Amino acid sequence: MILKHRPYPLKISMLEALLRRLPAAYEKRPLIDEDLRKSLAGYHGEKSLDYHLNFIDDDSASILHDLRLPGIKDTFSA
Numbered sequence: 001m002i003l004k005h006r007p008y009p010l011k012i013s014m015l016e017a018l019l020r021r022l023p024a025a026y027e028k029r030p031l032i033d034e035d036l037r038k039s040l041a042g043y044h045g046e047k048s049l050d051y052h053l054n055f056i057d058d059d060s061a062s063i064l065h066d067l068r069l070p071g072i073k074d075t076f077s078a
Contacts, residue, residue: 006050006065012039 015036068077
């Protein structure tokens, strides 16, 4: 059961907004566009995994997306 759903990444929203405002001839636009494509591919990959995780019927399993747990020396993200 998914308890915390995956939000749309802020990085993708910011890159999309940036590309809308940049001129087409801007020299770094291809780098920004590539970064956006990679981020979208990762997000869509995670969303496709969510589809399969929805078939888990076990009530003892809980799925939490975007979870950051503090450790002793550093943090763990899941």
